[in-house]
Amino acid sequence: MSQKLDKNVTQKEVVQAVVVAEHFGNEFVPITDDTPLSLLPLLNVPLIEYTLEFLSLGGIEETFLFCCSNVDVIKQHINKSIEKSAGWSLTMKVHVIISESCRSFGDCLRDLDAKAFIRSDFVLLEPEIVGNIKLLPIIKKHNEVCKSDKGAAMTLLLQETGLGQRGRCSFEELLMVSTPSNRVLLHQKLGTSKKAKIELPLEILMDNSSVNIYHNLKDTHIAICSPSVLPLFSDNFDFQTKDDFVRGLLMNEEILGSTIYWHLIKGNQYGAAITNWRMYQSVSRDILHRWLYPLVPDMGISSQQRSYIHLQNNIYRSKDVHLTQSNSLVEDVIIGASSSVGDKTKIIRSIIGESVKIGENVIIEDSFIFSSTVVHNNSVIKQSVIGQKCALETGCIVTKASVIGKSVVLPENSLIENSLIQSYPPKSGVTSEKLAKNAYRICHEETADSADEEDGLHRKLSRLYMHEESESSDDESIKSSDSEDNLSYTISPVPDDTNLFLTEVIDSLTRGFEDKLQCDNLILEINSSRYAYNVTVKEVNFNVIKAILTLPFQLYLGQPYLSSLRPLLEYFSPILKNYIRNVSAMVDCLQAIEVCRYFFYFLSCSILGDGLDYWITMGGWSEVHAHIGHLFEPFVLHP
Amino acid sequence: MLEMELFSDVIKLISDIRHSKLHNSYDIAIHTEELVERLISEGKWKSAQDLMSLIKLRIARFISALPQEATPVNIMRHILKIIRDEYDTGFKSKGEGHQSLHHLVTANINDSEDYSKLLPTLKSSLLNNLAEYKVELESSMDNIATQALEHIHANEIILTVGKSNTVEKFLKYAAKSRKFQVIVVEAAPRFHGHLMASNLAKSNIQTTIIPDSAVFAMMSRVNKVIIGTHTVLANGGLRTECGVHMVALAAKRYSIPIMVLAHMYKLSPMHLCSSEQDAFNICASPADVLPYSSGPLLNKVHVYNPAFDYVPPELVTLFISHQGGNAPSYVYRLLSELYHPDDQEL
Numbered sequence: 001m002s003q004k005l006d007k008n009v010t011q012k013e014v015v016q017a018v019v020v021a022e023h024f025g026n027e028f029v030p031i032t033d034d035t036p037l038s039l040l041p042l043l044n045v046p047l048i049e050y051t052l053e054f055l056s057l058g059g060i061e062e063t064f065l066f067c068c069s070n071v072d073v074i075k076q077h078i079n080k081s082i083e084k085s086a087g088w089s090l091t092m093k094v095h096v097i098i099s100e101s102c103r104s105f106g107d108c109l110r111d112l113d114a115k116a117f118i119r120s121d122f123v124l125l126e127p128e129i130v131g132n133i134k135l136l137p138i139i140k141k142h143n144e145v146c147k148s149d150k151g152a153a154m155t156l157l158l159q160e161t162g163l164g165q166r167g168r169c170s171f172e173e174l175l176m177v178s179t180p181s182n183r184v185l186l187h188q189k190l191g192t193s194k195k196a197k198i199e200l201p202l203e204i205l206m207d208n209s210s211v212n213i214y215h216n217l218k219d220t221h222i223a224i225c226s227p228s229v230l231p232l233f234s235d236n237f238d239f240q241t242k243d244d245f246v247r248g249l250l251m252n253e254e255i256l257g258s259t260i261y262w263h264l265i266k267g268n269q270y271g272a273a274i275t276n277w278r279m280y281q282s283v284s285r286d287i288l289h290r291w292l293y294p295l296v297p298d299m300g301i302s303s304q305q306r307s308y309i310h311l312q313n314n315i316y317r318s319k320d321v322h323l324t325q326s327n328s329l330v331e332d333v334i335i336g337a338s339s340s341v342g343d344k345t346k347i348i349r350s351i352i353g354e355s356v357k358i359g360e361n362v363i364i365e366d367s368f369i370f371s372s373t374v375v376h377n378n379s380v381i382k383q384s385v386i387g388q389k390c391a392l393e394t395g396c397i398v399t400k401a402s403v404i405g406k407s408v409v410l411p412e413n414s415l416i417e418n419s420l421i422q423s424y425p426p427k428s429g430v431t432s433e434k435l436a437k438n439a440y441r442i443c444h445e446e447t448a449d450s451a452d453e454e455d456g457l458h459r460k461l462s463r464l465y466m467h468e469e470s471e472s473s474d475d476e477s478i479k480s481s482d483s484e485d486n487l488s489y490t491i492s493p494v495p496d497d498t499n500l501f502l503t504e505v506i507d508s509l510t511r512g513f514e515d516k517l518q519c520d521n522l523i524l525e526i527n528s529s530r531y532a533y534n535v536t537v538k539e540v541n542f543n544v545i546k547a548i549l550t551l552p553f554q555l556y557l558g559q560p561y562l563s564s565l566r567p568l569l570e571y572f573s574p575i576l577k578n579y580i581r582n583v584s585a586m587v588d589c590l591q592a593i594e595v596c597r598y599f600f601y602f603l604s605c606s607i608l609g610d611g612l613d614y615w616i617t618m619g620g621w622s623e624v625h626a627h628i629g630h631l632f633e634p635f636v637l638h639p
Numbered sequence: 640m641l642e643m644e645l646f647s648d649v650i651k652l653i654s655d656i657r658h659s660k661l662h663n664s665y666d667i668a669i670h671t672e673e674l675v676e677r678l679i680s681e682g683k684w685k686s687a688q689d690l691m692s693l694i695k696l697r698i699a700r701f702i703s704a705l706p707q708e709a710t711p712v713n714i715m716r717h718i719l720k721i722i723r724d725e726y727d728t729g730f731k732s733k734g735e736g737h738q739s740l741h742h743l744v745t746a747n748i749n750d751s752e753d754y755s756k757l758l759p760t761l762k763s764s765l766l767n768n769l770a771e772y773k774v775e776l777e778s779s780m781d782n783i784a785t786q787a788l789e790h791i792h793a794n795e796i797i798l799t800v801g802k803s804n805t806v807e808k809f810l811k812y813a814a815k816s817r818k819f820q821v822i823v824v825e826a827a828p829r830f831h832g833h834l835m836a837s838n839l840a841k842s843n844i845q846t847t848i849i850p851d852s853a854v855f856a857m858m859s860r861v862n863k864v865i866i867g868t869h870t871v872l873a874n875g876g877l878r879t880e881c882g883v884h885m886v887a888l889a890a891k892r893y894s895i896p897i898m899v900l901a902h903m904y905k906l907s908p909m910h911l912c913s914s915e916q917d918a919f920n921i922c923a924s925p926a927d928v929l930p931y932s933s934g935p936l937l938n939k940v941h942v943y944n945p946a947f948d949y950v951p952p953e954l955v956t957l958f959i960s961h962q963g964g965n966a967p968s969y970v971y972r973l974l975s976e977l978y979h980p981d982d983q984e985l
Binding site: 056057085087090091132159160161162163164165166167216267268269270289290291292293294298299300305306310313314331 | 646650651654657658703704706921922923924925926927930931932933934935936937938941942944
């Protein structure tokens with residue numbers, strides 16, 4: 001095999017691509033337990049066919065396909081496709097490379113470096129890519145860039161995507177700074193970093209006469225690489241993903257002597273990676289809306305046969321589907337061959353696989369039903385994924401981003417909400433609940449609760465998109481970010497040290513609250529940072545209060561402000577008592593509250609009720625009143 | 640694997656068209672003709688019937704893969720007719736002599752030939768015939784262009800839509816000896832008209848480019864509309880670039896003649912059955928209409944970007960092929976000359 005490969009490579013300069021067909025994650029459990037992700041049906045065609053056809057249409061002549069698990073199944077599939085003379089097999093050679101020892105994307109590339117198949121520039125695809133980008137002109141451009149900049153290692157392909165569009169993956173909110181000649185200076189994925197703010201190093205602005213800052217881009221996970229990329233991966237064995245690589249290269253630009261460029265995908269070209277269920281959903285929708293033209297169902301993806309008809313409202317129907325007069329396909333629906341749909345059934349924005357039998361009076365919304373599944377009468381399926389060969393008995397309700405694995409049989413009238421179901425008992429270590437003979441619910445609650453906030457959020461965002469809920473949460477996040485913006489405007493003249501002190505205090509308090517430290521110790525910490533940054537007592541008072549008031553944004557982003565503030569106030573009450581001792585301290589405190597006046601109304605009942613009384617009894621009220629009393633009038637009058 | 644070897648030639652053609660290595664109809668036509676020529680000279684066939692079934696299999700294969708592309712199917716269909724004719728004349732010249740009128744009238748319709756007899760001279764005569772056909776294809780564009788002077792007169796204003804190589808050549812030929820003005824409709828959202836206009840302007844034709852919405856306003860001062868087409872349907876209607884129907888209606892309103900330049904291989908024995916995509920239309924990527932960066936709007940809307948328009952025959956004044964001008968009502972006659980009635984349904 002390898003001898004043959006070598007011969008092919010040395011024969012002539014061919015355009016090569018590397019596809020890593022392994023996801024190294026458990027996003028798609030339990031569907032991926034028995035089918036490799038590359039063979040996950042996307043509009044009833046295995047995902048890998050989209051990737052290969054894209055490469056072939058893009059002008060690639062030789063592809064290396066990296067597989068780590070389920071190798072036999074993938075190999076079998078590739079061979080079958082070649083036999084059926086799939087579109088890509090005519091213009092492109094595909095080599096399946098097996099490296100079962102690889103544990104990450106980086107490992108695969110290190111393995112590839114060791115094998116030395118790659119001689120020239122190549123296209124690097126992260127797992128599960130779909131696209132219709134013309135690659136040859138971009139490779140040519142990369143070549144030209146390489147001539148002028150010897151260190152150019154990689155050209156990232158990014159696509160312009162509007163804010164709030166579903167095709168944007170929420171983890172991959174990307175902020176990028178580049179020079180006008182498209183050299184990347186800063187590349188930060190906002191979703192994966194915990195910080196709410198982005199730091200833009202001053203050097204970026206000092207060293208370049210002009211820079212462009214982008215926040216309207218989506219990573220297509222496709223990159224054009226120079227041959228130097230592979231040795232770089234080998235030299236830096238801590239690079240696990242492409243993002244690691246980009247970050248590492250940008251951080252150590254001088255040491256590694258490599259630069260990264262980017263290219264904007266324009267016009268009717270499209271690229272996306274399916275990294276989680278939500279992306280799966282939005283990519284499916286984009287294909288139904290024909291953004292991937294000519295890779296659309298009615299043109300056949302890689303097969304010579306055309307089996308779908310494109311009708312109004314983006315409904316794709318296979319030729320031998322059995323429909324009745326009374327069932328309604330509303331919009332964005334695809335129904336595979338030899339499926340049947342019963343009377344009075346309503347299907348909206350859903351993918352129905354091949355040989356699926358759907359009974360009467362069924363409602364299917366925003367869902368994916370894979371091949372050979374049977375759905376009996378009166379069932380309701382919303383925002384869920386149903387695997388192959390399942391059976392849903394009469395009256396089942398499956399909603400809220402549930403995922404049902406292969407061959408599950410759900411008994412009559414079962415209600416499944418937000419769960420993962422598989423047909424066999426899971427391995428030890430994972431708790432599960434038996435619903436029926438062939439249905440086990442996998443419990444993830446523990447992992448989500450065990451202080452692993454990030455993981456929980458991760459899971460939430462990677463689920464299927466749900467209309468009502470997510471819209472309201474979007475509003476909330478916009479609200480909170482608005483108030484944050486306003487905050488930062490009002491405090492902008494604060495000198496640097498004080499600012500640092502504030503972040504220090506916020507850090508200490510966050511840690512203190514999470515690890516349940518003694519408040520006395522926290523006071524000690526705050527005092528020591530006070531000396532370190534040389535801030536006045538006034539500023540200490542001001543910033544401590546401000547830190548406490550902004551904490552809910554750090555800890556419980558997106559939740560109601562008031563309810564999350566209350567436990568914090570209770571917990572930090574010793575600290576408050578320590579700092580707010582006299583009238584001038586109260587004035588500072590009230591000023592801080594005034595700065596955060598957007599929460600003023602929330603606060604009124606929680607601390608001011610007691611606090612104002614306390615101040616009034618202390619006799620300091622008149623003085624306070626003289627300063628900023630007009631603000632508080634309503635609350636003083638109230639009791 | 641066996642199937643793949645059998646059809647490797649047609650699969651190659653399909654993949655070339657899909658990868659847009661062949662994008663204009665002329666290249667596709669020439670490639671198809673060469674494909675069949677190779678099949679005749681190198682393929683494994685003995686009788687005319689074998690050969691015809693080989694070609695028919697290829698046609699079926701092609702239709703299932705690219706139903707919108709009519710040119711290769713028409714070429715192969717016409718070659719089927721050539722084979723039938725060669726077979727008939729081959730046997731006629733051997734024995735029967737020419738048939739009497741009486742014989743023709745009384746002949747049983749069902750008594751059709753089965754083309755299974757062996758004719759040793761068939762291969763060479765077919766290759767000769769195909770060589771002639773290829774020359775005809777190659778010269779078709781020039782033949783159409785040379786008729787330009789009959790249709791375009793001095794100081795006329797000609798309106799055309801989008802881009803067509805044949806129309807471009809036609810206009811350029813006329814511009815060699817006459818001075819006239821061309822108005823190009825830009826044909827949104829693909830804007831092929833822009834390229835057309837710049838090509839015409841380069842050869843010193845006075846060119847104006849207008850948006851699609853200005854067609855009606857400009858129509859009153861136009862003398863002739865000259866367009867190309869994707870396919871000519873059996874009833875004389877057109878399947879053509881999106882937006883032409885509107886132009887044709889505006890021309891009809893002002894009684895301005897519409898001339899359609901069509902190579903013979905664009906004539907197709909196909910009828911329009913529904914304007915749904917079923918066999919007729921196709922929607923391209925919505926990116927031309929609304930860019931992907933439009934934001935949350937895209938979550939809520941459906942965007943259609945159809946590629947073709949149907950123009951009914953009553954709006955067309957004249958078809959110009961390499962043989963000369965024909966009215967739409969005459970298309971059926973041309974079709975019966977081009978294709979054998981048995982090959983119309985495949």
